[in-house]
Amino acid sequence: MENQNNSINVNEVESSLSGLSSNEMFNLFKSVRRQTIELCEPLAIEDYVVQTDTFMSPPRWHLGHVSWFYEQLLKKYYKDFKPHKSDFSFYLNSYYQSFGTPFNKAKRGTISRPTVNETIDYWRWINMQVSAFFKDNKLDDEVYKMFLLAYNHEWQHQELLVYDIQHLLQDKYDPKVIKYPPKHVGTPHKKEMIKIKGGIFELGFNPEKWNDYFAYDIEMPMHKVYLNDYEIDNAPVTNEDFLQFINDGGYKNFKYWLSDGWETVNKNRWEAPLYWEKDENGKWFKSDFKGKRFIEDFPDEPVINISYYEADAYARWAGKRLPTEAEWEKAASWDEDKNAKRLYPWGDDNPNDVNSNLLESKVWAPTNVFAYEKGKSYFGCHAMVGDCWEWTQSEYMAYPGFKSGFAEYNDKWFGNQKVLRGGSFGTPRLSTRNTYRNFFRPEERWLINGFRCAK
């Protein structure tokens, strides 16, 4: 890839932020924006334009869309605000009916304008507007909350960028800001299932306890659920484990599969996770951020890029099942000694605290994308957060007592999707926590999704 093809230089782009105040919100804004650009640095301009499939978006679209999201806030709260360009708004609206009929998602790759440079101009212009807004306006609670939402929104798109760029470039994308593969510290754990007592558990985020932290409306309210006694794997299912399922004919035997899953496997002729291929000798290799590698060379990594259906079939093959999200959350968060729930497997210490010694590396910026490889849970579960998203069997639905916090943000997607928990090595650190509920269709595989089993 030649240098002159790279359209964006992170330092040059960030300079447009120099007018922002030193206020923490401004600093956070700057770091969020920087981090998005960092993910794109390896790209050639051509790479920003392509849509490989309907579920994916061109990277340039992501860049424009996250800027557009701030524009909607500015329109709402900034009385002198004039939007940039109307045709940008049409293209860059993802799915918000309240801002007019959105551009057909499946066609995002059929137009070449705005160009990358125009998108970056827009990016800088938004940065200047936000900077001016922060200088001019007192951030009342509602505005503060909406800007926090916007940062979290951008973190979500950062992770989608990782998935989408990988789908486009496969082994040609090596985002240096992502630490992959995650390096596990200390001696390897022994695979076992952890026994956990049932009873009432309080599921979800408690804003009174963790009032310094952001959480989405869908993580609330914290509410009681009853759990039976259960067992849960102390670590995600690995490549080595999953190869046994494949080698035992797992993809060929209907009896392990849900009916919809069996249909999906056959229609798509799946024989292994996404990005796995066989070489001429029948040996499986994978194309990912580290290039092409034989599966047998990284047996202990969690198996990822698998659908809910494959996770479910594996579990049935293994005589187990997938956990519910309540089971997952209790295993990750409950501290029996303190009779309390923790926001992270290791406690409530903010992983973004630069003085924290929870994490492998101390030299990180809050804007980095990274993996939480340390910090097992009270019950002894490893890698709950930061290795891979983990499928649960729970449908993504409102918690009892749910109140919508953001119109058309999360709640219009209830139903037809499964909850994933934990966060992956592609998830921005600031957006991980035990209560986070991610959700995807059961057939989706282009994310960093794995699983652990329960019984």
Added chain:
Amino acid sequence: MENQNNSINVNEVESSLSGLSSNEMFNLFKSVRRQTIELCEPLAIEDYVVQTDTFMSPPRWHLGHVSWFYEQLLKKYYKDFKPHKSDFSFYLNSYYQSFGTPFNKAKRGTISRPTVNETIDYWRWINMQVSAFFKDNKLDDEVYKMFLLAYNHEWQHQELLVYDIQHLLQDKYDPKVIKYPPKHVGTPHKKEMIKIKGGIFELGFNPEKWNDYFAYDIEMPMHKVYLNDYEIDNAPVTNEDFLQFINDGGYKNFKYWLSDGWETVNKNRWEAPLYWEKDENGKWFKSDFKGKRFIEDFPDEPVINISYYEADAYARWAGKRLPTEAEWEKAASWDEDKNAKRLYPWGDDNPNDVNSNLLESKVWAPTNVFAYEKGKSYFGCHAMVGDCWEWTQSEYMAYPGFKSGFAEYNDKWFGNQKVLRGGSFGTPRLSTRNTYRNFFRPEERWLINGFRCAK
């Protein structure tokens, strides 16, 4: 419709059962079989052949398939058994991979053979085989259970027959064995929401308590769930209620809809429930078992033939939500005075007991299809069972501790469907109970499905 087109006479067909012993199982078998034929009596031969859409099956296929199901049992338990014809088996297998690749469901209407007469010959032949089997064999527990399953299987197909024939013939199908519309006894209830206290509730069927009754594996085990306090409508949402939603622009405003629902509404251009049309004066009428009637002429009937998406949108418009299946089951079954759960809203009395005075009519046979119009629940909820299936917000998934009782019967359909509860006036009486879990895709409307709201 001319007489000579009718292929089946119920008395003539039943005569083939005359060789059966007087054993109760035999009698039940006879009544199940008779009831299936009764539903088809109004049909012309042509009606048996057509498949109107991929979700529907030709009535002739249903007739053949339920016979085929007994054939599989006979093959398994009857050592001298020789199947009827191999090409029948291929066409009549619905989805059981264990009996070979099934015939493409979407193509069931593209072949004309076996003819109706051949299907009826097969029907009689199966009856004779079952009769012989019952004479020759001692029914051990496993066989007994499998035959009970086969009866319940046939009851399910009876209800599908009602739906499918209505989809084909619309207002031209008047199955006299179905009492429609259900006649409600006594003074009309006042619409209100019932307040129910939360806490631990035990969801599901308890085989120890009700050991005389059949239930599917997916209704078990009975298990604890925690419920918050909630309110639930004392009756299903009616045509009158739903018309208000329509007249208020409910189908035109995205904000009431889930994203998938909004897409479904627009793709299909839905403006009202299935079978509703506007006359030239803009007045809504419906084509159903009673012909074409104006909606305003039956405002108090439950609105039916609506998708989950429409039920959910109505609930949001009304400031409510759909109940979970646990909320529904508690409202229908719990008796606070006795601190016990009942199998039917009115108690545990078997509605099939001919001496029961719970039901409107005393002259019924256990094989009739009918509606439970009486018997409100302890909490005062009307029409929980027997008016219409009611959408719940719960995804159809295994209960904790689920053990599969029948391979490929219910459990391969977990996920991607919503649970409906209660049973409709098209549901055979013997297969209704408070714990019954029906399940359909959220966009399906050709069944007798309505809903009530919760808060």
Added chain:
Amino acid sequence: MENQNNSINVNEVESSLSGLSSNEMFNLFKSVRRQTIELCEPLAIEDYVVQTDTFMSPPRWHLGHVSWFYEQLLKKYYKDFKPHKSDFSFYLNSYYQSFGTPFNKAKRGTISRPTVNETIDYWRWINMQVSAFFKDNKLDDEVYKMFLLAYNHEWQHQELLVYDIQHLLQDKYDPKVIKYPPKHVGTPHKKEMIKIKGGIFELGFNPEKWNDYFAYDIEMPMHKVYLNDYEIDNAPVTNEDFLQFINDGGYKNFKYWLSDGWETVNKNRWEAPLYWEKDENGKWFKSDFKGKRFIEDFPDEPVINISYYEADAYARWAGKRLPTEAEWEKAASWDEDKNAKRLYPWGDDNPNDVNSNLLESKVWAPTNVFAYEKGKSYFGCHAMVGDCWEWTQSEYMAYPGFKSGFAEYNDKWFGNQKVLRGGSFGTPRLSTRNTYRNFFRPEERWLINGFRCAK
């Protein structure tokens, strides 16, 4: 199949025609109608209802549609005429925009009404109306022409019935009124190519010369075309010939195929003509009117049920090409000695003349469907008419000077189709002639279509 399933008895139906006058037009009407019914006699009622694919129509629809066609004439010419039923008209209109938006062709198999009996009632009612019309009205030239068109229209549907019923029932359909396979009289011919001199040839039907005969507008005007010298096969390509192409890998080698043909072959995974299958020993057999037969047992029959693409690929493989329709017509019709064109390969003698000795059997009624197996052309070409339709390379387009004779009948189909010539053993005798232009899409195979090559 039981007798009571057969809905139509030819004698019973025809009796409704007894009121018609003895006028020749009436007799012809009667014979046309009888012949349609004869083709359907082997059917069970179920067979009338099914649509196997979008190109096919349910037999019951054909019966209704040809009656509907007369209804349109009666509406136009008969002042006291009241149509039968409006919902029939909607269903039975094939594609005539001038009579309102037609019923979706692909959905003809999704409704079961009108029933077969109702359709036959309609059939008889139409017969009575036509009878009354013929009694009451003087047939002026225009009306006479339109009724002749209606008969020819019905003959076309008779042939479509043969194709459609075969597609439904395959080897279970044995229409006794069709003489199949055609019996060739005399010693077998030697396969060779006939050399024919070029120059000006007058293509098409000349109404002045053959003013007693019906021809479609699209066969006119007769007009000059210039032909180079050419050679043409003296007989259609046979099963034996075509097997050599298959065995030589013809279906596997792109170089014989047009691009569209290669795409079609691969998309549909064609490996042989329609209705050909391999048995477990790899021997090809065919399912047709005579049951299942091995191809090697009838090597001399023309290969049929092949698309234009397959005919074209065979020709390229053989170092030949397909003839144009002018080349075909000259080879079939030109008499060098008389310097004149003949309407039939053997001359202008009407094959419907019962005294003709041109035909194998003398005991035939004008309403029979049969094959012209005798009567080679002046140039020595065999089986030009009556064995199988023969693909030509000519696109179906208007002849120079074309005047539309019937709105929306033939001329709206110009383009995107190829002309076939000659008529098959399923073509009603009265509608065959050298100038007849049949037309189908190049991928269609469910008709009785073969070919001969040219150079």
Added chain:
Amino acid sequence: MENQNNSINVNEVESSLSGLSSNEMFNLFKSVRRQTIELCEPLAIEDYVVQTDTFMSPPRWHLGHVSWFYEQLLKKYYKDFKPHKSDFSFYLNSYYQSFGTPFNKAKRGTISRPTVNETIDYWRWINMQVSAFFKDNKLDDEVYKMFLLAYNHEWQHQELLVYDIQHLLQDKYDPKVIKYPPKHVGTPHKKEMIKIKGGIFELGFNPEKWNDYFAYDIEMPMHKVYLNDYEIDNAPVTNEDFLQFINDGGYKNFKYWLSDGWETVNKNRWEAPLYWEKDENGKWFKSDFKGKRFIEDFPDEPVINISYYEADAYARWAGKRLPTEAEWEKAASWDEDKNAKRLYPWGDDNPNDVNSNLLESKVWAPTNVFAYEKGKSYFGCHAMVGDCWEWTQSEYMAYPGFKSGFAEYNDKWFGNQKVLRGGSFGTPRLSTRNTYRNFFRPEERWLINGFRCAK
């Protein structure tokens, strides 16, 4: 559009040709290559990547593909030749089965590599290889012919580039090398139909007469056809003419349309030619190379961007028809006085002769793209060549006696397409001539296609 986004500078790219000899073939090669680059100069890198629809290709793909075509020649004739990169070959093969299964055409826009820079590197590398080849090798007749084919191939892709880029950028693409709109010299002609006598006409290219010129195999052999007397418009149908058809309800009345056309119009909701839109006042405007202009401001330009179906419907509305390709060619080429056929409407003078005064501008390079606006034909037909491609009613099929000159080049596309004649203002001058046969599917509208009528 910012400068740094432009990936290609024409002078820089051409410098790679400097090593070529001064031989005319080399010069021609250089000019062909330069002209392709000139068409792309206005593009930003993003524009090279997008595929707007399945019929269109990303501009970068065209650049790579024309280079790839030379690579195939070099592989065949140059013994020391080593191809560039194997993954390029897979992506850049358009449809040649003989070079392996081609990349799925509909997916050309789903990959971003090779990048534009990599494609330009490949372009230069090919230029160097060709240069070396021309130095090292004596061009025997076959090689000479194949290179001429390669130049003509590239000219075809130049025109496709014009169409494809317009489809992507609409009014944002202004290729300065295309003279648009064509300026007509002299006083406007009066619209009339020209009467032309029929008889034998010799259709096609005669290599003996024009042995200095290139023609495709499908233009040969010249052969006799018989024409009736006919009339033909002296100029293409104009915007003003076509507006009358629209305003008369032409798009709303089935009776003007072929059945396939009517289906196409309704499926696509066509109401006017491609690129036409109505402003808020109901006035038609068009987006093209000159920006957005009201149709009434250029009434005399030929109507373009219309399908065969629309041309055919207009002709029927006007009481006319489309000409055959023979009628078109005679009107354009025949000189009654000399009893001879001309290669261009104005005679046989090569439009590429720099001393020619046939053309408006003398300052042109042989590599320009331009329009032949002068030079009416002997019969008085204007603008036969160089304004727009004109639909004829003739199917694209082999001429009698056709011999394939280039495997898989033209002849595998016979059938299912209509011949267009004349060349547009987007057609490279060197590839226009009276005998040129262009061909497209009847529904295609993204080319510069118009028509004139005949009678």
